[in-house]
Amino acid sequence: MRYRPEMKKTNNNLFLERMRSPDIAAAIAEGTSTVIVPCGAVEQHGPHLPMFTDAEHGTHLGAEVAERLGNALVAPTIRVGCSEHHMTFAGTISLREETFRAVCNDYCKSLSRHGFTKICMLPTHGGNFKPLENMLEKLKDTAEDGCTVVAFTDLIALVETWKEAVEETSGLGDRVGGHADIAESSLMLHLHPELVKEDDAQQGFTAELDETAIQKIINNGFHTVTPNGILGDARGMSKKIGRDCLSAVADLIANYFREG
Ligand SMILES: [Zn+2]
Helix, strand or coil: CCCCCCCCCCCCCEEHHCCHHHHHHHHHHCCCCCCCCCCCEEEEEECCCCHHHHHHHHHHHHHHHHHHHCEECCCCEEEECCCCCCCEEEEEECHHHHHHHHHHHHHHHHHHHCCCCCCEEEEHHHHHHHHHHHHHHCCCCCCCCCCCCEEEEHHHHHHHHHHHHHHHHHHHHHEEECCCHHHHHHHHHHCHHHHHCCCHECCCCCCCCCHHHHHHHHCHHHHHHCCCCEEEECCCCCCCHHHHHHHHHHHHHHHHHCCC
Protein backbone atom coordinates (compact mmCIF):
# COMPACT_ATOMS: atom_id res chain seq x y z
CA MET A 1 0.00 0.00 0.00
CA ARG A 2 1.31 3.41 -0.90
CA TYR A 3 2.36 5.65 1.97
CA ARG A 4 0.37 8.87 2.36
CA PRO A 5 0.81 11.57 5.03
CA GLU A 6 -2.64 10.93 6.46
CA MET A 7 -1.63 7.30 7.00
CA LYS A 8 1.19 8.29 9.30
CA LYS A 9 -0.86 7.57 12.39
CA THR A 10 -1.97 4.16 11.22
CA ASN A 11 1.05 2.86 9.37
CA ASN A 12 2.65 0.72 12.02
CA ASN A 13 5.07 -1.26 9.89
CA LEU A 14 7.29 1.54 8.66
CA PHE A 15 8.15 3.59 11.75
CA LEU A 16 10.39 1.63 14.10
CA GLU A 17 9.17 3.41 17.22
CA ARG A 18 5.56 2.40 16.52
CA MET A 19 6.38 -1.30 16.16
CA ARG A 20 6.72 -4.03 18.77
CA SER A 21 10.13 -5.56 19.31
CA PRO A 22 9.26 -9.10 18.08
CA ASP A 23 7.89 -7.62 14.87
CA ILE A 24 11.11 -5.70 14.30
CA ALA A 25 13.16 -8.86 14.86
CA ALA A 26 10.92 -10.71 12.40
CA ALA A 27 11.17 -7.91 9.82
CA ILE A 28 14.97 -7.95 10.02
CA ALA A 29 15.02 -11.77 9.72
CA GLU A 30 12.79 -11.52 6.65
CA GLY A 31 15.07 -9.05 4.84
CA THR A 32 14.38 -5.58 6.19
CA SER A 33 18.05 -4.71 6.15
CA THR A 34 17.95 -0.91 6.00
CA VAL A 35 17.01 1.78 8.47
CA ILE A 36 16.63 5.47 7.68
CA VAL A 37 17.52 8.13 10.23
CA PRO A 38 15.90 11.51 9.42
CA CYS A 39 17.84 14.46 10.86
CA GLY A 40 15.66 17.55 11.18
CA ALA A 41 15.61 20.79 13.12
CA VAL A 42 13.41 22.84 15.42
CA GLU A 43 14.13 26.37 14.28
CA GLN A 44 12.52 29.50 12.88
CA HIS A 45 10.94 29.15 9.47
CA GLY A 46 9.87 32.69 8.71
CA PRO A 47 6.67 34.36 9.91
CA HIS A 48 4.40 31.72 8.37
CA LEU A 49 5.76 28.20 9.07
CA PRO A 50 6.02 26.20 12.32
CA MET A 51 9.30 25.52 14.09
CA PHE A 52 9.17 21.76 13.46
CA THR A 53 9.12 22.12 9.65
CA ASP A 54 12.43 20.29 9.07
CA ALA A 55 11.68 17.62 11.68
CA GLU A 56 8.26 16.86 10.18
CA HIS A 57 9.64 16.98 6.66
CA GLY A 58 12.26 14.45 7.77
CA THR A 59 9.71 12.01 9.16
CA HIS A 60 7.54 12.11 6.03
CA LEU A 61 10.45 12.12 3.59
CA GLY A 62 11.95 9.19 5.52
CA ALA A 63 8.72 7.25 5.05
CA GLU A 64 8.60 8.07 1.33
CA VAL A 65 12.20 6.93 0.89
CA ALA A 66 11.66 3.76 2.95
CA GLU A 67 8.67 2.88 0.85
CA ARG A 68 10.66 3.29 -2.35
CA LEU A 69 13.49 1.12 -1.01
CA GLY A 70 11.01 -1.55 0.07
CA ASN A 71 13.27 -3.18 2.65
CA ALA A 72 13.60 -0.31 5.10
CA LEU A 73 12.22 1.07 8.38
CA VAL A 74 12.31 4.67 9.59
CA ALA A 75 14.08 5.35 12.90
CA PRO A 76 12.77 8.08 15.21
CA THR A 77 13.62 11.43 13.63
CA ILE A 78 16.43 13.31 15.35
CA ARG A 79 14.20 16.33 15.70
CA VAL A 80 16.66 19.00 16.84
CA GLY A 81 19.72 19.80 14.74
CA CYS A 82 22.57 22.26 14.29
CA SER A 83 20.79 25.61 14.13
CA GLU A 84 23.16 28.07 15.79
CA HIS A 85 22.78 30.48 12.85
CA HIS A 86 19.03 30.76 13.59
CA MET A 87 19.37 31.44 17.33
CA THR A 88 18.48 35.15 17.13
CA PHE A 89 14.95 34.05 16.19
CA ALA A 90 12.77 33.19 19.19
CA GLY A 91 12.15 29.53 19.91
CA THR A 92 15.02 28.00 17.95
CA ILE A 93 16.77 25.10 19.70
CA SER A 94 20.25 24.09 18.57
CA LEU A 95 22.56 21.16 19.20
CA ARG A 96 26.28 21.80 19.19
CA GLU A 97 27.96 19.85 16.41
CA GLU A 98 29.61 17.58 18.99
CA THR A 99 26.22 16.82 20.56
CA PHE A 100 24.67 16.06 17.20
CA ARG A 101 27.66 13.83 16.39
CA ALA A 102 27.24 11.98 19.67
CA VAL A 103 23.53 11.38 19.04
CA CYS A 104 24.14 10.13 15.48
CA ASN A 105 26.94 7.96 16.78
CA ASP A 106 24.72 6.31 19.39
CA TYR A 107 21.88 5.80 16.91
CA CYS A 108 24.25 3.99 14.54
CA LYS A 109 25.76 1.92 17.32
CA SER A 110 22.34 0.85 18.59
CA LEU A 111 20.73 0.16 15.23
CA SER A 112 23.68 -1.83 13.93
CA ARG A 113 23.56 -4.13 16.96
CA HIS A 114 20.12 -5.38 15.91
CA GLY A 115 21.22 -6.66 12.53
CA PHE A 116 20.44 -3.85 10.13
CA THR A 117 23.16 -3.90 7.50
CA LYS A 118 22.63 -0.40 6.18
CA ILE A 119 21.93 2.84 8.03
CA CYS A 120 20.93 5.84 5.90
CA MET A 121 21.37 9.28 7.44
CA LEU A 122 18.82 11.66 5.90
CA PRO A 123 19.19 15.38 6.72
CA THR A 124 16.26 17.69 5.97
CA HIS A 125 17.87 20.75 7.53
CA GLY A 126 20.64 22.66 5.74
CA GLY A 127 22.77 23.01 8.89
CA ASN A 128 22.99 19.22 9.33
CA PHE A 129 24.51 18.43 5.94
CA LYS A 130 28.10 19.51 6.63
CA PRO A 131 28.27 17.97 10.12
CA LEU A 132 27.00 14.67 8.68
CA GLU A 133 29.58 14.79 5.92
CA ASN A 134 32.27 15.47 8.51
CA MET A 135 31.24 12.60 10.81
CA LEU A 136 30.44 9.92 8.21
CA GLU A 137 33.73 8.02 8.43
CA LYS A 138 33.45 7.95 12.21
CA LEU A 139 29.88 6.65 11.99
CA LYS A 140 31.05 3.83 9.72
CA ASP A 141 33.70 2.89 12.30
CA THR A 142 31.12 3.00 15.08
CA ALA A 143 28.64 0.65 13.43
CA GLU A 144 29.06 -3.05 14.09
CA ASP A 145 30.92 -5.13 11.49
CA GLY A 146 28.67 -5.99 8.59
CA CYS A 147 26.74 -2.73 8.81
CA THR A 148 27.46 0.20 6.54
CA VAL A 149 26.45 3.83 7.07
CA VAL A 150 25.63 6.19 4.23
CA ALA A 151 24.56 9.84 4.35
CA PHE A 152 22.88 12.04 1.78
CA THR A 153 24.95 15.23 2.00
CA ASP A 154 24.29 16.93 -1.34
CA LEU A 155 22.32 20.02 -0.29
CA ILE A 156 22.69 21.61 -3.73
CA ALA A 157 21.11 18.58 -5.43
CA LEU A 158 18.17 18.75 -3.02
CA VAL A 159 17.56 22.46 -3.71
CA GLU A 160 17.97 21.92 -7.47
CA THR A 161 15.39 19.12 -7.32
CA TRP A 162 12.97 21.46 -5.54
CA LYS A 163 13.60 24.13 -8.20
CA GLU A 164 12.83 21.69 -11.00
CA ALA A 165 9.69 20.35 -9.29
CA VAL A 166 8.36 23.84 -8.47
CA GLU A 167 9.14 25.10 -11.97
CA GLU A 168 7.38 22.15 -13.57
CA THR A 169 4.28 22.46 -11.39
CA SER A 170 3.89 26.24 -11.23
CA GLY A 171 6.53 28.04 -13.30
CA LEU A 172 7.79 29.63 -10.05
CA GLY A 173 11.07 27.75 -9.71
CA ASP A 174 13.01 30.98 -9.13
CA ARG A 175 11.23 31.38 -5.77
CA VAL A 176 13.10 28.39 -4.35
CA GLY A 177 15.87 29.59 -2.05
CA GLY A 178 16.14 26.67 0.35
CA HIS A 179 14.56 27.93 3.57
CA ALA A 180 10.90 28.69 4.30
CA ASP A 181 10.56 29.31 0.56
CA ILE A 182 7.83 28.24 -1.85
CA ALA A 183 9.01 24.61 -1.72
CA GLU A 184 9.15 24.24 2.08
CA SER A 185 5.98 26.27 2.53
CA SER A 186 4.19 24.02 0.06
CA LEU A 187 5.51 20.94 1.85
CA MET A 188 4.04 22.17 5.13
CA LEU A 189 0.80 23.16 3.44
CA HIS A 190 0.61 19.56 2.22
CA LEU A 191 1.56 17.96 5.57
CA HIS A 192 0.13 20.40 8.16
CA PRO A 193 -2.15 23.00 6.54
CA GLU A 194 -3.53 23.92 9.96
CA LEU A 195 -0.10 25.23 11.03
CA VAL A 196 0.73 27.40 7.99
CA LYS A 197 -0.14 31.11 8.03
CA GLU A 198 -0.47 31.47 4.31
CA ASP A 199 -1.32 35.18 4.51
CA ASP A 200 2.07 35.89 6.11
CA ALA A 201 4.06 34.32 3.26
CA GLN A 202 6.66 36.82 2.06
CA GLN A 203 9.62 37.29 -0.17
CA GLY A 204 12.98 36.83 1.58
CA PHE A 205 16.55 36.85 0.34
CA THR A 206 16.35 36.13 -3.39
CA ALA A 207 19.81 37.07 -4.65
CA GLU A 208 22.20 34.27 -5.50
CA LEU A 209 23.33 32.41 -2.39
CA ASP A 210 27.03 32.70 -3.16
CA GLU A 211 29.97 31.94 -0.88
CA THR A 212 29.93 35.48 0.59
CA ALA A 213 26.26 35.17 1.61
CA ILE A 214 26.82 31.68 3.03
CA GLN A 215 29.79 32.86 5.10
CA LYS A 216 27.76 35.81 6.37
CA ILE A 217 25.00 33.44 7.50
CA ILE A 218 27.46 31.15 9.27
CA ASN A 219 29.51 33.92 10.91
CA ASN A 220 26.91 36.59 11.66
CA GLY A 221 23.60 34.73 11.68
CA PHE A 222 20.71 34.13 9.35
CA HIS A 223 19.03 37.46 10.18
CA THR A 224 21.95 39.47 8.72
CA VAL A 225 21.15 38.11 5.27
CA THR A 226 17.38 37.74 5.59
CA PRO A 227 15.63 39.68 8.38
CA ASN A 228 12.36 37.77 7.91
CA GLY A 229 14.13 34.40 8.04
CA ILE A 230 13.26 33.32 4.50
CA LEU A 231 15.70 32.28 1.78
CA GLY A 232 13.78 32.52 -1.47
CA ASP A 233 10.15 33.55 -1.71
CA ALA A 234 7.29 31.83 0.10
CA ARG A 235 4.49 33.28 -2.00
CA GLY A 236 2.67 31.03 -4.44
CA MET A 237 2.68 27.92 -2.27
CA SER A 238 0.25 25.08 -2.97
CA LYS A 239 -0.40 21.54 -1.75
CA LYS A 240 0.31 20.23 -5.23
CA ILE A 241 3.79 21.81 -5.23
CA GLY A 242 4.34 20.28 -1.79
CA ARG A 243 3.39 16.79 -2.95
CA ASP A 244 5.57 17.09 -6.04
CA CYS A 245 8.58 18.34 -4.07
CA LEU A 246 8.25 15.54 -1.53
CA SER A 247 8.01 12.94 -4.24
CA ALA A 248 10.85 14.31 -6.40
CA VAL A 249 13.26 14.53 -3.47
CA ALA A 250 12.24 11.04 -2.28
CA ASP A 251 13.12 9.69 -5.73
CA LEU A 252 16.48 11.46 -5.67
CA ILE A 253 17.41 10.20 -2.22
CA ALA A 254 16.06 6.67 -2.63
CA ASN A 255 18.24 6.30 -5.73
CA TYR A 256 21.22 7.60 -3.82
CA PHE A 257 20.71 5.17 -0.92
CA ARG A 258 20.07 2.27 -3.29
CA GLU A 259 23.43 2.79 -4.95
CA GLY A 260 25.36 3.83 -1.83
ZN1 LIG B 1 13.64 24.04 6.71
